[in-house]
Amino acid sequence: MAAGLIARQLTKQGVQSVVLERGGDYRGGPEARIPTQRDELRWDTRLGLMQDAASETYTVRRSRSETAQPMRRMTAFLPGTGVGGAGNHWSGQVWRWADYNLALRSRYERRYGHGSIPRDIPLQDWGVTYDELEPYHDLFEKLFGVSGQAGNVRGKLIPGGNPFEAPRQNAYPQRPLEITEAGSIFKETVEREFGYKPFPSPAANSPDPYVNPDGMRLGACQYCGHCDRFICEANAKATPDVLLYPWLEQQANFELRRHCQVLAVDYDRTSARARGVRYLNLLTGEECFQPAATVILAAFTLTNTKLLLTSGIGRPYDAATGEGVVGKNFCFQANSGIPLFFKDRWINPFLGAGSTGTIIDEFNDDNFDHSGLGFLGGAYIGVNVTSGRPISARRVPPGTPRWGTAWKKANADWYAHSCSIGAQGSCYPHRENFLDLDPDYTDAFGQPLLRLNFDWRENEQRVSAYCTDQALKIARAMGATIVGPAVSRTSPFDLRLYQGSHVTGGTIMGSDPATSVVSPRLQHWDAENLFVAGASVFAHNAGHNPTGPLAALALRLGDDVARYMAKPGRLA
Amino acid sequence: MNSERHAQQSRRDFLRTVALSAGVASLPGTVRAADAVEPAQAPAALEATVYFSLGPDEAAFVEALVTVLCPADEYTPSGVDCGLAVFIDRQLAGAFGKGERLYLRGPWRSGRPEDGYQLPLTPEKFFKVGLAAANRACGQKHGQDFSALSAADADAFLQDVADGKFSQAEVALAEWFNELVYPLFTQACFADPLYGGNRDKVFWKMVGYPGLPAVNGVNMVKYRGKPFPGSRAPKSIEDFS
Numbered sequence: 001m002a003a004g005l006i007a008r009q010l011t012k013q014g015v016q017s018v019v020l021e022r023g024g025d026y027r028g029g030p031e032a033r034i035p036t037q038r039d040e041l042r043w044d045t046r047l048g049l050m051q052d053a054a055s056e057t058y059t060v061r062r063s064r065s066e067t068a069q070p071m072r073r074m075t076a077f078l079p080g081t082g083v084g085g086a087g088n089h090w091s092g093q094v095w096r097w098a099d100y101n102l103a104l105r106s107r108y109e110r111r112y113g114h115g116s117i118p119r120d121i122p123l124q125d126w127g128v129t130y131d132e133l134e135p136y137h138d139l140f141e142k143l144f145g146v147s148g149q150a151g152n153v154r155g156k157l158i159p160g161g162n163p164f165e166a167p168r169q170n171a172y173p174q175r176p177l178e179i180t181e182a183g184s185i186f187k188e189t190v191e192r193e194f195g196y197k198p199f200p201s202p203a204a205n206s207p208d209p210y211v212n213p214d215g216m217r218l219g220a221c222q223y224c225g226h227c228d229r230f231i232c233e234a235n236a237k238a239t240p241d242v243l244l245y246p247w248l249e250q251q252a253n254f255e256l257r258r259h260c261q262v263l264a265v266d267y268d269r270t271s272a273r274a275r276g277v278r279y280l281n282l283l284t285g286e287e288c289f290q291p292a293a294t295v296i297l298a299a300f301t302l303t304n305t306k307l308l309l310t311s312g313i314g315r316p317y318d319a320a321t322g323e324g325v326v327g328k329n330f331c332f333q334a335n336s337g338i339p340l341f342f343k344d345r346w347i348n349p350f351l352g353a354g355s356t357g358t359i360i361d362e363f364n365d366d367n368f369d370h371s372g373l374g375f376l377g378g379a380y381i382g383v384n385v386t387s388g389r390p391i392s393a394r395r396v397p398p399g400t401p402r403w404g405t406a407w408k409k410a411n412a413d414w415y416a417h418s419c420s421i422g423a424q425g426s427c428y429p430h431r432e433n434f435l436d437l438d439p440d441y442t443d444a445f446g447q448p449l450l451r452l453n454f455d456w457r458e459n460e461q462r463v464s465a466y467c468t469d470q471a472l473k474i475a476r477a478m479g480a481t482i483v484g485p486a487v488s489r490t491s492p493f494d495l496r497l498y499q500g501s502h503v504t505g506g507t508i509m510g511s512d513p514a515t516s517v518v519s520p521r522l523q524h525w526d527a528e529n530l531f532v533a534g535a536s537v538f539a540h541n542a543g544h545n546p547t548g549p550l551a552a553l554a555l556r557l558g559d560d561v562a563r564y565m566a567k568p569g570r571l572a
Numbered sequence: 573m574n575s576e577r578h579a580q581q582s583r584r585d586f587l588r589t590v591a592l593s594a595g596v597a598s599l600p601g602t603v604r605a606a607d608a609v610e611p612a613q614a615p616a617a618l619e620a621t622v623y624f625s626l627g628p629d630e631a632a633f634v635e636a637l638v639t640v641l642c643p644a645d646e647y648t649p650s651g652v653d654c655g656l657a658v659f660i661d662r663q664l665a666g667a668f669g670k671g672e673r674l675y676l677r678g679p680w681r682s683g684r685p686e687d688g689y690q691l692p693l694t695p696e697k698f699f700k701v702g703l704a705a706a707n708r709a710c711g712q713k714h715g716q717d718f719s720a721l722s723a724a725d726a727d728a729f730l731q732d733v734a735d736g737k738f739s740q741a742e743v744a745l746a747e748w749f750n751e752l753v754y755p756l757f758t759q760a761c762f763a764d765p766l767y768g769g770n771r772d773k774v775f776w777k778m779v780g781y782p783g784l785p786a787v788n789g790v791n792m793v794k795y796r797g798k799p800f801p802g803s804r805a806p807k808s809i810e811d812f813s
Contacts, residue, residue: 041763041764046672069681069690178796180796221789224785390762394762405647408645411778412647
């Protein structure tokens with residue numbers, strides 16, 4: 001996602017660029033055509049579009065005293081591969097985070113006092129303000145034809161939108177998606193019973209045919225229920241391979257080189273400059289070197305960190321001392337859900353788009369008073385009905401036998417009448433949650449696997465418990481026949497469960513080189529001509545999907561690099 | 573070159589043969605061209621399920637297994653008649669069974685449950701050693717193979733396996749059942765019939781999943797909160813091909 005956005009800005013400003021992509025194209029293949037596109041087993045269950053764990057996966061340990069084990073199947077989160085990366089199989093939620101997130105440490109200290117942030121939670125300000133990013137949020141929404149209901153236009157609150165939204169200069173370029181039946185029940189309930197302000201999820205699923213400022217087109221979403229984890233055959237999901245690369249490849253000063261596995265950034269320690277990148281041409285088996293005046297790492301979040309570590313650029317983070325930076329502040333998201341069963345309501349889960357959600361933000365981030373709660377952070381709470389795919393999206397009431405006639409009866413009775421209410425929780429950095437290189441395991445290219453040192457720490461478990469409890473109160477008021485178990489996110493981190501793909505951090509941004517890998521301009525502190533883009537620069541993760549800020553930062557970086565190319569030096 | 577082409581040719585013939593018999597078997601009660609030519613052959617084809625991966629004893633176990641998990645009742649025919657054993661066999665014989673997308677490099681260390689799968693075995697091999705271990709555990713408890721148990725005993729035995737009651741078995745049987753066998757069972761029920769299970773879309777009809785309709789833009793509004801007509805006649809990949 002980030003690479004295509006950066007390349008667009010560079011190309012527009014006459015800078016010549018090459019994007020190295022490890023995968024190939026999906027357009028025109030079975031993953032993008034009817035009927036093979038609608039194959040749940042192939043693309044969802046068997047993860048046909050995802051990074052191949054047999055070639056490259058991650059090891060995981062929950063504390064430094066453990067020996068890490070490889071995640072042998074890509075399960076807990078799902079990195080993509082191919083032109084457009086994870087931006088192809090995404091669901092399309094595009095958020096503008098609450099503006100204070102970019103200066104979160106200052107915000108909490110100002111509101112709750114200087115001792116309010118525990119010592120083992122290294123929150124830090126990002127060094128960029130929302131006002132600087134606003135025009136880039138706006139540009140991204142237009143490029144990707146984002147649909148939604150504005151909540152705050154130039155400080156004026158708009159009914160029906162998110163009252164906690166950061167102020168925007170313009171409304172969304174497209175109307176919201178149609179609401180689902182479950183969304184309607186949720187909306188009525190939270191308005192009537194709690195006085196909350198529900199709103200439609202902002203979505204890069206196009207409700208109508210759309211032409212973006214580059215003349216690139218989206219079709220109208222068909223609410224087919226095969227969005228997240230799939231390629232949209234209707235060209236209605238805004239993705240880099242629909243909106244960015246076809247345009248870029250028509251430009252004379254751009255080249256996309258597919259099937260190129262980047263192995264390392266070639267770094268000259270003496271001059272503190274990146275000379276270019278080494279990559280393996282997967283079509284010939286040849287190792288190649290691409291010299292470059294400027295190198296931008298815009299791989300999947302975790303790959304950015306891995307490449308810096310394997311290239312020996314920057315000081316690796318050391319959890320024992322808290323010093324060093326590469327691999328620091330690795331975060332995930334503390335998500336949870338509660339199944340609901342409505343005997344007399346037709347939920348029809350198969351009628352949905354990737355982002356047909358109805359959401360409240362009353363309990364997200366610092367939108368509520370944390371005094372005395374014993375944790376920091378929060379979650380959005382809502383009903384996302386996005387798929388009725390029957391292998392994965394079937395729910396049966398608690399106590400249902402796992403097989404036999406009673407199991408079939410429960411499936412027959414409840415499939416079309418169930419949904420779940422979910423909480424997508426923030427995840428703040430913890431001193432012991434970090435990334436480094438595994439000492440034992442290697443990938444198909446002979447490089448070490450990246451090791452995730454991660455567990456759900458006290459703060460995130462409390463966030464999840466509190467927000468899941470809020471969701472449960474709503475669930476109980478929704479008139480469901482049966483409310484399923486409310487299970488919040490707890491330790492130990494379980495590799496058998498998909499928990500979302502929003503991993504962040506590892507190459508974080510900030511204004512202090514002692515606590516960040518890149519500057520607020522995303523310029524590497526130890527290599528002036530090296531930049532990093534993607535959610536790896538996030539200093540923490542909020543209770544919203546990361547693509548909005550990721551995209552805004554990437555577009556701004558494109559402009560910054562064009563500026564840098566014209567006049568090299570440290571960007572202020 | 574010649575022998576390679578020959579091998580490809582015969583494999584193709586083999587596949588065509590199998591596909592034909594599976595095709596006949598998948599549509600009981602409907603008239604197909606093959607039936608019209610040689611009607612007497614049809615029942616034979618129905619009985620002669622060809623397995624790629626499973627040997628006869630393994631097939632007997634799996635057929636008994638899917639009959640317990642999916643007995644013939646008012647919702648569906650028996651698991652065997654729904655193609656569930658065929659689905660499992662095809663998955664084991666295919667890319668999934670051979671370890672596609674599975675990281676199979678050492679070192680190998682026994683993990684904790686929350687580490688997920690940590691065995692140096694492809695899913696096909698794990699399935700088979702688990703099956704053999706389950707049969708041995710069954711023999712010790714009941715004095716006979718799993719496939720010879722009464723329906724009630726077989727059901728209770730699987731419940732014990734799932735609940736980890738056979739902790740002495742040399743294979744982690746609860747993990748084997750809960751993380752390999754059971755997911756294959758639900759996939760067999762609900763995946764597209766293309767893969768051999770969910771024959772005649774019987775499980776989609778059972779729950780009311782409409783399958784692959786390409787256009788729901790209008791339906792999204794028209795059938796919000798109402799019974800969806802498409803649920804009565806689901807469409808599969810074959811229907812669109």
